[in-house]
Amino acid sequence: MTQNNHDSRFERGKRALAEIDGEGGEKVIAALADIAPDFARYIIEFPFGDIYCREGLGLREREIATIAALTALGNAIPQLKVHIEAGLNVGLTRDEITEVIMQMAVYAGFPAALNGLFAAKEVFAHRSEAEALGQERAA
Known part of the structure; x- marks a missing residue:
């Protein structure tokens, strides 16, 4: 995903957030709406509108780095789960x-x-359940 100077940071960020985090990212933004809507905007603009849209690394590499960093922090399990999902x-x-x-x-x-492995196990299980449910509905 590359930056387009004609797009606003917010619009670029919204597209990147949807592509990378999908529903998980939208849930985070929605959860901030009643307490810190400006912070939600900052999340869209800076990490997703500015950083994730830079050239130099692809989205896979950016998620590898993010998963590694959040695992190393050891105190960001909810964010790690979102980014494990994003990695997938x-x-x-x-x-x-x-x-x-x-x-x-x-x-x-x-x-x-x-802690990171247990977070991944939970995300993988949830994803497997969702995929199974989707296959049942398609059949």
Whole structure:
């Protein structure tokens, strides 16, 4: 996703958020509407409108970096779950996500990696249930 100087940061960010985080991103923005709508706008404009739209890294690489950083923080499980889902949305495999999280044990410690792996397990299970439900409805 590249920046288009004719688009506003907000419009670029909305498109990027929808492509990367899908429903998860929209839920975060909606949850902020009644407490900090300006903060929701900042999330759309800066990370998604400015950073994610830069050239130099693809969305897969950006999500690898984000998953690694959130795992290493160790205290951002809700955000990590959103970005694990985003990683799947932009083409990362479950095995790739698991390997990224396991790699963080070396730099962030086993507790951070364990928390990340349990977050991934939850996201993968939820995604499998949603996919199964979708297949049932299609049949």
